[in-house]
Structure formats: structure tokens, C-alpha cells
Amino acid sequence: MATPLSADALIKALKAEGVRVVEYKSWRTNNRNHVGSWGGVHGVMVHHTVTSGTAGSVELCYSGHSTLPGPLCHGVIAKDGAVHLVGHGRANHAGSGDGAVLDAVIAERPLPPDQKADTDGNRYFYGFECVNLGDNKDPWPAAQVEAIVRASAALCRAHGWGKSGDTSVIGHLEWQPGKIDPRGPGVSMGDIRKRVSERLKHPADWSPGGSNPPTKETPVHRYLERSNGVTLTPGDWYTVTWDRLYVPGKGWADRPLEQTLLSGAHLFSLDFALRADGLARGQEIQLRVARNHKRGGVWARAKSWPINSPTHDAGRGHFTHHWQGHLPGTDDNRLVADVLVNGDEPVRVDELTASLLYWPA
Numbered sequence: 001m002a003t004p005l006s007a008d009a010l011i012k013a014l015k016a017e018g019v020r021v022v023e024y025k026s027w028r029t030n031n032r033n034h035v036g037s038w039g040g041v042h043g044v045m046v047h048h049t050v051t052s053g054t055a056g057s058v059e060l061c062y063s064g065h066s067t068l069p070g071p072l073c074h075g076v077i078a079k080d081g082a083v084h085l086v087g088h089g090r091a092n093h094a095g096s097g098d099g100a101v102l103d104a105v106i107a108e109r110p111l112p113p114d115q116k117a118d119t120d121g122n123r124y125f126y127g128f129e130c131v132n133l134g135d136n137k138d139p140w141p142a143a144q145v146e147a148i149v150r151a152s153a154a155l156c157r158a159h160g161w162g163k164s165g166d167t168s169v170i171g172h173l174e175w176q177p178g179k180i181d182p183r184g185p186g187v188s189m190g191d192i193r194k195r196v197s198e199r200l201k202h203p204a205d206w207s208p209g210g211s212n213p214p215t216k217e218t219p220v221h222r223y224l225e226r227s228n229g230v231t232l233t234p235g236d237w238y239t240v241t242w243d244r245l246y247v248p249g250k251g252w253a254d255r256p257l258e259q260t261l262l263s264g265a266h267l268f269s270l271d272f273a274l275r276a277d278g279l280a281r282g283q284e285i286q287l288r289v290a291r292n293h294k295r296g297g298v299w300a301r302a303k304s305w306p307i308n309s310p311t312h313d314a315g316r317g318h319f320t321h322h323w324q325g326h327l328p329g330t331d332d333n334r335l336v337a338d339v340l341v342n343g344d345e346p347v348r349v350d351e352l353t354a355s356l357l358y359w360p361a
Contacts, residue, residue: 002159004039004126007088009158010074014083016204017154019147022084024058030071031089037123038090043105043161043168044152045094045125046192047073048132048181054078057131062086073127075151081143083128083151093129094121097175108167113310113319114177121175126155132184136225136353139246140186149192153199162200169196173273173320180318183273185223185246188355190269190322219269219357222247224261226352232276232341239290240272240337240352259292262335266327266358272337273320275351281314285347286340287321294332302333327358 005013007028014021031038051057057076064070071087078084099119104111128151132138152169155161161168171189172179182189199206223246232238241257262268270289279285286309293302308321327335337354341347 002039002041004041004089005155005158010088011085013154013158014151017150017157017199018205018207019150019154020082022082024062024084024086027062027071027085028088030062030087032069032071032092032122033089036090036120039123041126041159042102042124043126043170044155045121045127045170045172045175046148046152046182046189047093047127047129047172048134048183049076049129050134051131052133052138054080054082054084054131057129058084058086061129064092068092073129075128077128077130077144077147077151079131079141079144081141081147083147090122091127092122093127094125094172095176097121098177101170101175105167105170108162111167111170111174113308114173114175115310117176128152130182132182132187134181134183136184136351138184140182140184142186145187145192149195149199152192153196154204156196156200157204162197167193169193173318178318180273183353185252186221188221188269188271188357190271190324191219191221191355191357194269194357219359222261222354222356222358224354224356229348229350229352232339232347232349234341234343234346237338237340240339240354242352242354259336260334261337261354261356262327262358263331263333264327265329265333266360267325268327268335268356268358269322269324270335270337270354270356271320271322272352272354273318274339274349274353275316275318276341276347276349277316278345278347279312279314279317280343280345282311283314283347284309284311284342285317285319286342287319288338289321289323289325290336290338291327292334292336293329294334299334304338
């Protein structure tokens with residue numbers, strides 16, 4: 001359990017990591033400490049604001065609103081990469097989440113699915129709100145994502161986190177059931193954690209591509225979606241087909257329905273998510289990543305990695321799955337994502353997205 005950094009120590013850590021810091025109003029004394037304690041702290045949580053524009057987003061996160069008093073985080077990360085400090089102390093950002101996730105963060109082991117809201121996250125996490133509409137269309141500029149990585153790494157470095165794992169930095173969607181942030185083209189918690197872990201192998205002033213180059217090549221990022229959704233038949237695995245592709249620097253493009261996320265020999269990090277409606281209480285949805293192999297002109301399942309099997313309390317639910325792995329060989333191997341729903345009635349899935357990073361193997 002770590003004591004939160006003082007305001008001066010926080011600024012020093014952020015600037016040492018190359019973060020551009022903007023101090024907003026009386027941020028050093030802006031907190032919710034009168035309603036509960038802050039700390040010990042165990043990690044960093046990343047959010048999106050569901051707003052546009054830096055000035056209005058910063059003021060909102062500093063002051064809050066009628067139903068949720070500010071501060072709503074400790075720092076607001078603008079699209080240009082500046083980190084605007086708006087609070088120091090307890091902040092209304094995390095809400096109640098899954099105690100099993102907190103246990104995994106403390107132990108620095110892989111995160112379990114968030115299934116409960118039984119633990120006060122405002123006490124245990126630093127929070128960064130990032131300016132983004134959260135509509136799955138508003139892109140995340142590279143400068144903004146790099147600032148998320150550097151700010152998170154600064155706190156991990158200051159507290160000695162990340163020595164046995166890279167799960168000290170989590171998304172709101174990994175903490176509280178029903179949350180979706182951060183999401184959108186250009187952001188992936190798997191990518192952020194990987195990059196934070198890489199930074200922590202180097203001095204704080206390290207810059208990828210600079211005098212101390214990274215040990216791996218810069219990854220390629222793809223963001224895919226199934227725009228029209230799909231109806232799932234209970235008991236049958238469905239291999240997701242994708243019809244929209246976003247490539248940073250090029251934008252969105254339609255493409256024919258295609259199962260393939262990636263082909264050829266690559267290391268990869270994949271987050272895929274779905275939103276389903278009409279779920280029964282206790283109904284289970286299973287998500288997995290798999291490799292298909294073409295032999296004799298016929299595609300067949302060659303490997304399925306471990307399955308994520310969340311259940312829901314009924315109604316509408318959002319589910320995510322993260323996997324890192326190695327896709328071997330040539331174009332005869334293809335990475336795909338599968339979904340299965342259990343129960344008695346078909347389930348409508350109205351949103352399917354995938355955020356993929358890959359490196360040459």
C-alpha cells in the first residue's frame with residue numbers, strides 16, 4: 001500500500017517522464033477528502049470524458065456537476081498531450097468496482113473480468129480523464145496516448161509498481177461493470193500497459209526512437225468494428241466478421257465482411273469487445289481468440305486460447321476480452337475472434353469492436 005504523492009512530488013514525477021503539465025486553478029486543494037480517505041494507492045485508472053474541447057473538459061473535471069461534485073479525476077489529458085492537473089486527493093472518478101480486480105492490481109497479476117461493484121475505487125486509484133467523446137468514432141491522437149503512457153509510467157516509477165507485472169494501469173471498463181472507457185480508434189489498454197512496461201525498463205527521460213531506442217519495433221495499430229451487429233444463436237460459436245477498419249493517419253474505410261483480424265507471422269495484442277441486449281440474469285457469454293490454419297485449401301481451427309466467460313445480472317451488458325500471443329507462419333495462419341452465448345433465446349449483439357496491435361515476429 002503506497003502513500004499518495006504530494007502535489008510537488010507528483011509534478012516532479014510527471015515532468016521527469018517528459019509530461020507537459022498544466023496546473024489548473026487551486027488543484028492542490030481540490031479534493032473530496034471530507035467524505036472519505038484517499039490511499040493507500042495501488043494503481044492508475046484511465047477514463048474518457050465524453051466531451052470535446054480542452055477548456056470545457058478541464059473545468060468540468062475540476063468542478064464536477066450537480067449530481068457528481070468535482071474533482072472528477074486528478075488530471076485531464078488533452079488531445080495535444082498536455083496533462084491538466086485538476087485535483088489532489090480523493091476524486092470522484094472510479095466509483096465502486098470489483099474487489100477481485102483490485103486484488104489483481106495489487107498482486108500485479110492478469111486482471112479477472114469485472115463482475116461486481118463492491119469496492120470503493122476512489123480511495124485506491126489515481127485517475128486520468130482523457131478528452132474524447134467515447135462514441136467509438138472520435139479518434140485518439142498519438143500525442144494523447146503517449147501522454148497517457150508517460151503519466152502512468154511516472155506514477156508507477158514513483159511508487160515502484162510494475163516490477164512483477166504490468167497491470168498497475170487499468171481502464172475504467174476493467175474496474176466497474178457496465179463501463180466502456182476508454183474506447184475509440186487509437187486507444188487500447190493492452191497497448192498502454194505494454195508501453196508503460198517498456199518505459200519502466202529505461203530511465204524516465206527515455207524517448208522511443210531517440211538515443212535509447214525501444215527493444216521492439218513500433219507496433220502497427222488496427223481498429224475494426226462490425227457496424228450492423230449480429231444475432232447469436234445459443235450454444236453455437238460465432239466467428240466475428242468485420243466490415244469497418246480504422247488505420248491511424250488514414251481514417252475509416254469500409255471493407256467486405258471478413259473474419260481475419262491478422263495474418264502472417266506476428267506478435268500481437270488484441271482487445272475485442274461486444275455490447276449485448278436482452279440478457280437473462282446469470283446468462284453467460286464466452287469470448288475467445290483463435291488461430292485458423294489453411295491446409296489443402298480448407299480453413300480449420302488450429303488453436304483456441306483461453307476463454308473469458310463473464311455472466312450478467314440481466315438486461316444490457318458490455319463485455320471485453322484481452323489476449324496477447326504469437327501468430328506463427330505465413331498467410332496460411334489467421335487470427336480471429338469468437339463469441340458464444342449460452343441460454344434459451346437468441347441474443348442481439350449491437351456492437352462489436354476490436355483494437356489490435358502487432359509486431360513482426
